[in-house]
Amino acid sequence: MKLYYHPLSGHAHRAHLFLSLTQTPFELIEVDLAKGAHKAPEFLTLNRFGQVPVLDDEGTVIADSAGILIYIAKKHGLTDWLPNDPVEAAAVQRWLSVAAGQIAFGPAAARLITVFGAGFNADEVIGRAHAVLKTIDEELAGRQWIIGGNKPTIADVALYSYIARAPEGNVDLAAYANVAAWLSRVEDLPGFVPFVKTPVGLAAAA
Structure with a gap:
């Protein structure tokens, strides 16, 4: 099993993190985005959108971060990570x-401005980031994990990376105590692998 990734991609980190949390054997293959390797013909045969991550499981190719989380959970029957119960699955x-x-379109976009020089309106995307973080913080009140229960799911994995690095996009997490506690719980999970830190935005002063 091969995971094509870039260390600064939060989408790729989701996939890397879940493979590690589930102790799934895999090989990491870095795609050099700066040199345009993601637009090369050989990579476009794996993902015609030219994006990372891509999972190649002996010829079965999954070219989407959420799709990879679902694929791994389903392949290994990990119903704790992806419940069969219809209400929990919907959550x-x-x-x-x-x-x-x-x-x-919130914290990830804000980080794209500072890390990759994306041309988004900073005030707009930072505002979106705080709106969704406020909702998530309220959702986590009295909960360990985002859908409740005493175990994480792939929903927690999908949310983690860009929230954890939101300060790199000048999104201050100080007001979100429940989010901070949840981030710590994710980081305490066996097999956790950190998302590479980039000293930009608010993170530059940390």
């Missing part, structure tokens, strides 16, 4: 959608 899907929506 997981809700937060996967938030990760692909409000997180991607």
